[in-house]
Amino acid sequence: DVELNPGPTLTDKPTKDELIELLSSSKFNAGTWEQFVCYLPNMTQDTVSSIKHRVEEFCDIQPSPFDYMSAVAQYYLDSSPDTITWKSITIALLNADEINLAHQIFDNLSESSTSACKTTVKSVMRAHYYKLKEVTENCLEKVADKLYSRGLINLEVRKMPTFNKIDIEFSALISLHTNHGNESELEKICDSFLSCIASVGGPAKEEAIALARDWKNRIFKNHQILFSLTEFDPKVVQLSSNDNLAIELQNLHKKYAKLITDIITYYASSGKHDAIVIARWVQSAFDETGLARDHVTIDEIFERMQPHHSFIDIDTINDLIENYPIDDDLQDRFDKYSDEVNEFIDSVKLDDIYKTIEAAVIGESTKGDPKVILKLSGKWNDKTIGHLHKLLKYLFDEEAKCVTIKKFLRGSICIQFLVSSNRSVKSLIMKSQAKLNFLHFLGIFQLIVDNQTIIDRDEDISFTFEESLLESIASIESNVEYNRLSLLLIELRIKLNYQNTHGKNALMLTSEGGHIGVFKSLLLNGAYPFVQLPANEGFIGLNSLACTALSEHIYKSIGGEKIIPEAGTSVRRMLEMAVMERRVGWVFLRFYYNSFLDIIENNLKERFQWLQNCFRGLKSAFLDTATKTLTSKAMVTEARQKFRSFIEEDADCENAHQLLQLLEPHYSYWNVNILRITSAITKPIKEQLKDYDIKLNMFKDTTTTLEFAIMTEGIPHPSYDISETMTMVFSGWSSVRIAALNTIESFFCSPYLSYLNLVEIRVNDSYTTIVAYRMPQSEIQKFTKNYLENRDSFGQMVSSVM
Numbered sequence: 001d002v003e004l005n006p007g008p009t010l011t012d013k014p015t016k017d018e019l020i021e022l023l024s025s026s027k028f029n030a031g032t033w034e035q036f037v038c039y040l041p042n043m044t045q046d047t048v049s050s051i052k053h054r055v056e057e058f059c060d061i062q063p064s065p066f067d068y069m070s071a072v073a074q075y076y077l078d079s080s081p082d083t084i085t086w087k088s089i090t091i092a093l094l095n096a097d098e099i100n101l102a103h104q105i106f107d108n109l110s111e112s113s114t115s116a117c118k119t120t121v122k123s124v125m126r127a128h129y130y131k132l133k134e135v136t137e138n139c140l141e142k143v144a145d146k147l148y149s150r151g152l153i154n155l156e157v158r159k160m161p162t163f164n165k166i167d168i169e170f171s172a173l174i175s176l177h178t179n180h181g182n183e184s185e186l187e188k189i190c191d192s193f194l195s196c197i198a199s200v201g202g203p204a205k206e207e208a209i210a211l212a213r214d215w216k217n218r219i220f221k222n223h224q225i226l227f228s229l230t231e232f233d234p235k236v237v238q239l240s241s242n243d244n245l246a247i248e249l250q251n252l253h254k255k256y257a258k259l260i261t262d263i264i265t266y267y268a269s270s271g272k273h274d275a276i277v278i279a280r281w282v283q284s285a286f287d288e289t290g291l292a293r294d295h296v297t298i299d300e301i302f303e304r305m306q307p308h309h310s311f312i313d314i315d316t317i318n319d320l321i322e323n324y325p326i327d328d329d330l331q332d333r334f335d336k337y338s339d340e341v342n343e344f345i346d347s348v349k350l351d352d353i354y355k356t357i358e359a360a361v362i363g364e365s366t367k368g369d370p371k372v373i374l375k376l377s378g379k380w381n382d383k384t385i386g387h388l389h390k391l392l393k394y395l396f397d398e399e400a401k402c403v404t405i406k407k408f409l410r411g412s413i414c415i416q417f418l419v420s421s422n423r424s425v426k427s428l429i430m431k432s433q434a435k436l437n438f439l440h441f442l443g444i445f446q447l448i449v450d451n452q453t454i455i456d457r458d459e460d461i462s463f464t465f466e467e468s469l470l471e472s473i474a475s476i477e478s479n480v481e482y483n484r485l486s487l488l489l490i491e492l493r494i495k496l497n498y499q500n501t502h503g504k505n506a507l508m509l510t511s512e513g514g515h516i517g518v519f520k521s522l523l524l525n526g527a528y529p530f531v532q533l534p535a536n537e538g539f540i541g542l543n544s545l546a547c548t549a550l551s552e553h554i555y556k557s558i559g560g561e562k563i564i565p566e567a568g569t570s571v572r573r574m575l576e577m578a579v580m581e582r583r584v585g586w587v588f589l590r591f592y593y594n595s596f597l598d599i600i601e602n603n604l605k606e607r608f609q610w611l612q613n614c615f616r617g618l619k620s621a622f623l624d625t626a627t628k629t630l631t632s633k634a635m636v637t638e639a640r641q642k643f644r645s646f647i648e649e650d651a652d653c654e655n656a657h658q659l660l661q662l663l664e665p666h667y668s669y670w671n672v673n674i675l676r677i678t679s680a681i682t683k684p685i686k687e688q689l690k691d692y693d694i695k696l697n698m699f700k701d702t703t704t705t706l707e708f709a710i711m712t713e714g715i716p717h718p719s720y721d722i723s724e725t726m727t728m729v730f731s732g733w734s735s736v737r738i739a740a741l742n743t744i745e746s747f748f749c750s751p752y753l754s755y756l757n758l759v760e761i762r763v764n765d766s767y768t769t770i771v772a773y774r775m776p777q778s779e780i781q782k783f784t785k786n787y788l789e790n791r792d793s794f795g796q797m798v799s800s801v802m
Helices: 016-025 033-037 045-058 065-079 086-095 099-111 116-127 129-135 140-149 155-159 163-177 183-198 202-223 244-269 275-286 298-308 315-323 328-345 350-356 378-382 385-402 422-434 436-442 465-474 481-490 506-513 516-524 542-557 571-582 586-629 633-642 656-666 683-701 705-712 738-748 750-755 777-789
Strands: 371-376 403-409 414-419 444-449 452-456 530-532 539-541 725-731 757-763 768-774 798-801
Touching: 016 033, 016 065, 033 045, 033 065, 045 065, 086 099, 086 163, 116 129, 116 163, 116 183, 116 202, 129 163, 129 202, 140 155, 140 163, 140 183, 155 163, 163 183, 183 202, 202 452, 244 275, 244 298, 244 315, 244 328, 244 350, 275 298, 275 315, 298 315, 298 403, 315 328, 328 385, 350 378, 350 385, 350 403, 371 378, 385 403, 385 414, 385 422, 385 481, 414 422, 422 436, 422 444, 422 452, 436 444, 436 452, 436 465, 436 481, 465 481, 465 506, 481 516, 506 516, 506 542, 516 542, 516 586, 539 542, 542 571, 542 586, 542 705, 571 586, 586 656, 586 683, 586 705, 633 656, 683 738, 705 738, 705 757, 705 768, 725 777
Parallel strands: none
Antiparallel strands: 371 414, 371 444, 403 414, 444 452, 530 539, 725 768, 725 798, 757 768
16 A cells, blocks of 8 residues: 555564563553563563663652653663564564563554555454454464465464464464555465364364455455355265264265165156246246256266255245156155154254254255345344244245255354346345345344345344344334244244343233234243233233233224223133124124134143142052052051051952052142151152142242132043032132132131142132032031131121132
């Protein structure tokens, strides 16, 4: 670069004043200015001490730090007149671990002699600095050997290499030995540097590929210059190791190769389909001109198709055989392989695939093939290829089928796709541009379609899918596209129960907005339908959330006054209220909201079914233990004594089977107190009992009495003697958690808790909660007497006991 008043450069010799300014005004992080000076050529601690001693001899008063620095600077300039340059000082700073200061000086001195293109190269290099330093840590000697052999670093750096020194040497080489307008020389140095890094393989090679890609993209974007840097990818799939994933991939690859061979053989030999007819289809689908001609062979056709399918992306072959069927046996094999691939792409994380696949998943294509480059946030590491397909479907709609995975570009989450037809490029660009304002919600920070940049930003390290989902749901009213975006984010296996700093989660925001489609998707994809509010502000259960969502949706879609449901209103009752107030036909509303109601009620019933299954597992373990343990009448008699308060004295109890029958009425999914009695048949299930207690308490903490009534509605109850039932009636308790009901039980029924087994909960239209228990008749009589004698102490919570 030619400047009218060029400043100092790395090869210039510093003046004494400049050295003193460096020593006095710089912020040394790793040590002091004296410690740094010892890293300069011909300088040691003894030398510095000697200089300071001489200064003190010639001064009448105590010397200042400036006096010491001035003397040291002069000595250094006098003792090393031929070797001292700003570059040697920068190297000394690196050796002293003063990394930031070294880069600051280097940037200040090299800026004046750096063209715009060089600045871009250095900027991209700086962005990859820490990753390059990490991946070369265990192979730095080999990298340094390669760099020295190419003349990219000097002997001093080669002998004691650190990546800090290599970075400075490389940047200095660019500044000092490339001229403005001679980009080919700059390209040559960059290419040599990349080759040296990639030569050691492994993570270093991955990062070299990532750096090459970013150099090419950024230089083209900023300066419209095409860098043709070396490609390091082999032409066939190679796997990094013999771990299980690598073996699975290798097996899929082998199966697919055999399957494709057999399909080609079938088309070539069966005579069912003319080759020229298939050629016309391929030519039309993939812009393969000149293929549909006389005497074209099936082998030629599949060779042209090869870039558009792979062992993990078989849509092209599927489309082919749908149009030109194969025989049943071959179709069965293809369907089986398709199932295996779908299972694979829906289960294996992208991060694991990157670590296993070291090359393109399909063969090399011509340079004229249009490509899509997609660069994603690191949060995509735990997503799958299946999720990637969903992303493509969102971005490109139906044209997504024209895009085939070509390479997993190494060093970052970046995937290259091949576009099947040039005709599709314009549509892909238009569709992705239409979604430009939504791409950052998906962690996309670079998208290039056929060399046209749609988005190219620095990665946002604070990005999370969870915050994106909440922001997207909150924005649905402003743009319907946010509804589609929210549905996609939900399907990406993210933390759907995440709450932001205001205590809001996705279900709450969806409920408040009345977005029932998104609400349903959240439940179907595993969102937990119970929200604990922050700062002890209470909770919101599924029924309450669903009622709010239904109220908002009816208000926005049908109009009229907003229906505000009372606490404890069931979602079905909410819909009935809408029919009466809006005078809209029940059949219409029931049909319109049927799937919403079904999902809410099924979700509640599934939670109850889960609890019952947990109890069945505990009960089965108890019965098995008892049967195996109680092998004699004496052991049965001993066990009976442990449970004598639950068994009448005249009851027959001669064997384990009879004992277990007598005990069965006294425990259930609601009450397992009997299993806590220490005995030979309960000790072995102690840990299982603890685990069940945790699950039962969680269920009680996250389920209201109304929700429990909905869960158990229509479920048959075991037959029991009506004289052994007790009913407690609570006013206004339909929105209270079952855990609170347990508190009332503990307070008023403490002597009878061991006998108390819940039968059912009902909530009537006046929001009264009726709770039926099963309890031995003798205990019911005692409890009823206690209730009548102490009715006032039960207060307003318990309306009556029957």
